[in-house]
Amino acid sequence: MTHSAPPAVPRFPVSVTVDLVIFTVRDDALHVLLVERGKEPFLGGSALPGGYVRPDEGLDEAALRELREETGLDGGRLHLEQLRSYGDPGRDPRGRVITVAYLALGPDLPAPVAGTDAARAFWAPVGEALRADFGLSFDHGSILADAVERARSKLEYTTVATSFCREPFTVSDLRHVYEVIWGIALDPSNFRRKVTRTAGFLEPTGERRTSETGRPAALYRFGGAAVMSPPLLRSGDIAGRGAGGGSGRG
Amino acid sequence: MTHSAPPAVPRFPVSVTVDLVIFTVRDDALHVLLVERGKEPFLGGSALPGGYVRPDEGLDEAALRELREETGLDGGRLHLEQLRSYGDPGRDPRGRVITVAYLALGPDLPAPVAGTDAARAFWAPVGEALRADFGLSFDHGSILADAVERARSKLEYTTVATSFCREPFTVSDLRHVYEVIWGIALDPSNFRRKVTRTAGFLEPTGERRTSETGRPAALYRFGGAAVMSPPLLRSGDIAGRGAGGGSGRG
DNA sequence: ACAAAAGTGTTAAGACTACACCCATGA
DNA sequence: TCATGGGTGTAGTCTTAACACTTTTGT
Secondary structure, eight states, rough: OOOSSOOOOOOOEEEEEEEEEEEETTTTEEEEEEEOOOSSSSTOOEEEEEOOEEETTHHHHHHHHHHHHHHHHHSSEEEEEEEEEEEOOTTTTTTEEEEEEEEOOOOOOOSSSOOTTEEEEEEEEEEHHHGGGGGSSSSSSHHHHEEEEEHHHHHHHHHGGGSSSSSSOHHHHHHHHHHHHSSOOHHHEEEEEHHSSSSSEEEEEEEOOOSSSSOOOEEEEOOOOOOOOSSSOOOOOOOTTTTTSSSSOO | SSSSSSOOOHHHHOOOEEEEEEEEEEETTEEEEEEEOOOOSSSOEEOOEEEEOOOOOOOOOOHHHHHHHHOOOOOOOOOOEEEEEETTTTSSSOOOOEEEEEEOOOOOSSSSSOOOOEEEEEEEHHHHHHHGGOSTTHHHHHHHHHHHHHHHHHHHBBSSEEEEEEESSHHHHHHHHHHHHHHHHOHHHHHHHHHHHHTTTEEEEEEEEEEESSSOOEEEEEEEEBBSSSSSOOOOOOTTTOOOOSSOOO
């Protein structure tokens, strides 16, 4: 069987790109950075930012470069990880393109900078971007869906949620991230206990932040731990908040 | 911005390959399928099986084809998932090669069939293959290490361990998989309870299997569920059995 | 004083650990 | 009958869900 089958063509015209799914939490929704395409194909359509991998750079390196180009990121805390690769023939009308998708999580970032291929970069609510009629270019709808799923499950057993918070942050800031990404309300008391008792998740700064209303909240920094065990479960939501405390008393 | 910056070279000579990390549990160790390389570079060295992606096939498709070529796999239950991509310049002396690594899990497979590029395919204990002096070719040591980590953590929250068991199997067969891959002993009673009570993990066949010694064990099929929640924790090992505290009643 | 958010306390339900102990089979 | 692994029962501990309640601020 080593010589009879038609031998694979060892090299054919193929391009390698990296595409970035950059998430941030703005207001009360998860947002993804998109670019309006400045050239064909899909001219005028929306797509994930990305670009060609250069001959002399690694994949992570290319992703980091693109991230910098798109967001103007400076040294801020920011999570970047490889998501997976997509390479169906026909996913790009120009030819065979393999893309390595990366997932980036960051605090509400400054107004995005238009990248090389982009006429315009903008934040879109993920809920809208995923709708079929939004019409993301290429197979970017699938990539985005995979990224959302990855982000959701990573919140359960890791501490990456802190990547969405600019330091220092409060426990409520962090809870807000979970609530927005999971789309459920969490019990503030139990959430606090869980995250403050997970060693290395939060490091108190000793400072407090006073907001318009309510008691000032303690401020924290990320504590350096990567994982949470046991995980924080998504199932434990609290459906009807607003009923508030004091429904019955002794 | 579309014409001033030094434009990335949109296409340069790149090859795209898929590499497979095929795991099975044999005897009391996790094994990986390796091939002895039949040509340069690394002629005579050991490497993960893999091959070039063809112009007209998708990545998953290529992985499945390679898997079939290497193992002679027929319809058996078998898990295949993309692991991640590796593309550092210089990872292959022949030029720029991006490889998409896949993780495959299967029951103790038949004697492997030599693939196209392989002089010989063989099962190697993962513990040995990971040692630096084993000298896996290319960056296959890193890929293998990543695969082991992925497999270990997937056992925690999914039911993929069943992919290692030929059906029908016993609870002990399944526990053996966990013990070998995690490298710890698990309490048989508690393990049984956990897996039998996780809905959809195991489906009783009604049959039993009698072995040389001991009570016959009930036989099960995989039940179709993908995940386990809450997860089965690795921490819960049983280091020194027989220490005996006698707290339980008599 | 009141509203609102931060933060603490408490209880009951559920899951897990560490075992003791019983069951079914071959030798 | 004994050895061996299969399988059940259970007490104590740990974790969580639910929610009452106290604290601290701005208005």
